Amino acid sequence: MTQAEIKLCSLLLQEHFGEIVDKVGAHILQTGSQPLRLISNDTGTPLDQVKKALCVLIQHNLVSYQLSKRGFVEYEAHHDRVLRILRYPHYIYTAKTLYGDTGELIVEELLLNGKMTMSTAVKKVADRLTETMEADGKAMDYGEVSSTFVRLVDTHFIYRCPAPLEPPEGAAAPAPVAPLLLTSEKDMYTVPKLSMIGKGKRRRSSDDDDDDDASEQQTKRQKKEADSKETLPDDGIYWQVNTERFHQHFRDQAVISAIANKMDQISSEIVRTMLRMSEVTTSSNAAHTQPLSSNEIFRSLPTGYNISKQVLDQYLSLLADDPLEFVGRSGDSGGGMFVINLHKALATLASATLESVVQERFGSRCARIFRLILRKRHLEQKQVEDFAMVPAKEAKDMLYKLLSENLVTLQEIPKTPDHAPSRTFYLYAVNILSSSRLLLQRCYKTVANLIERRLFETKENKRLLEKSQRIEAIIASMQATGAEEAQLQEIEEMITAPERQQLEALKRNVNRIDASENQVDETIFILESYISTSTKP
């Protein structure tokens, strides 16, 4: 793990879980797995705080624990999962587009809480939805929410957390030092039978609220005291968001939109159909989808598109002949068998990302040289100058610039064993994998810088922000009591015009930084998935 990654992880932890969790988390990230006492010692944090921080990290699936051979428990942080925090908005948004508001809230609650039991998640979501439906006085039914939950599980967007190994009943053996968490493949996507009847409750007043909380606490305590008397049928069965499945969805969307941009809407629709058909049969890290015959594809095409079989066959052969090689022909039976080359597609997307980065940073001429080397694989300096049709001096300049940025590599091939420069070939090449890694690290650094900048901006204007919040609160409370328009105006004027301008500028800047963070993450996603597919055997 690199410094850039650790820095970004630390910033993300600090922003979402506070300083202490950040301190503990960053320490385990840096040092690898560690026992409790050592963490407390090395970070100089009191033991109870370390425990609390570890509880939070484990709850959010960012840290796992393991019993070491010598009998103590070691805690290990997963930097890849910490970095996923950056992608939470994307997951939530995807859930919204696929399963509506209910799906959005379910995924959001799961992400906010790390893991939850189905009953608590359904209740919480139903309550939240009911609150938004205040106007029409309706309430959200638990059954409706839980059916969405089941659909999310069926499509593998949510899966069951590994459960602790149950001690054999009746055995008087002492509880183990650390529970062993096991995933059973069979149960991973099975939903416990729950009969959830009822409707979401609305919070009416603060008194009511307190009662609710108190009763909730009481039920929790009861549950804790007497495990045999379980208050909820699905107690102990926790669910978490399956990021891999979301990534598969993102990848499919990226492939579809790439096809739509390169060719046209209809071919992207065909590819979409193919991907949907193989969604369940293909594992998320397979190199290509299961072969599909053109007849099968024809039958599964959405009815809205009036594509005849003949047109479909033409499109398929066009897609298969395309130099992008997103779609490959794997056989001729059944009217032609077709696969989607997922790894190839990711590699193409990654190299396209690299090309556009070179273009935007170094200009179109540099990008031309870069693409040229990418296509011809190895070129001598003289050949680059000739093929790129750029004046020799400029071409050299650009080539060296790319070389010094490590986007282009140089390979020496000596003709004689003495490595004399005059008798050596110098071949320029592009290594997509290592350049992608370089770019990925730079992306992590970029996001870390963006977060730092955002924190700086908000810190600079802290006083102003507090003031505006206070004034907003006063106005809200006065409106509630029915104050006059003139009074409201008067209070509003407590923020002067320059202050208002400053606030607006701050808001604009923060928005822009946040949007950039989201969009850099899209690049990070493409590069990460390409690197992970090309390094795995």
Place this chain on the structure above:
Amino acid sequence: MSATSKGRGRAAFTFDIQAIGFSRGDALPESVSQPSPVFPNTDYKPVPLKIGDDEDYMLALKQELRGTMKRMPYFIAAEGEIQAIEKYSFKYKTERDKKLVTEWIPDWRRLPREMKPRKKKKLKVVKQKKTNIPAARSNVDVLKKIEELEKKGDAEKSDEETEEKEKKEDEEEAEEEADAYDEEEQEEENDYISSYFEDGDEFGEGSDDNMDEATY
């Protein structure tokens, strides 16, 4: 090497300098001996960000998520944050924070045993006092004292025996726990989580240290 005999400067290269783009008579660029600037000039302006409904919604989601996370019980703020001016509203804020903290009770079945705040230590402190006081007063009972001293001396001799002794202690403790069970239950009813923060303070006392080392 022949290069040194040719003199200094450009002639020191063993290859034709024109191959890398310097014509005859050009000055070589000066060698750089300092880090590149923190904010280098960019030749090209960055591309504007994507704008659209999707992006706007994700932006809103991101900011909302960040705000909500800060109000979740998982957010542990540093305690050292002392405000320059104590505000009246601060009192309410801390109250609200307390309420939030009590909302989350981790599922101890899924966590290592050492994560769970233990009550034992509290009891042990009480126990120590109990044993100490009679020891101090038992001047009259010489026999007992001698016995105790003997025990102590034995314990120091070998580690094995200390372990044994600790086992005994544990047993005693277990017994005592059974006695003090009602007391503990009462405590739990009052406020479970408040004790969560307390046990750490006692960490570092001599007797505790001994115990912990034995378990490792």
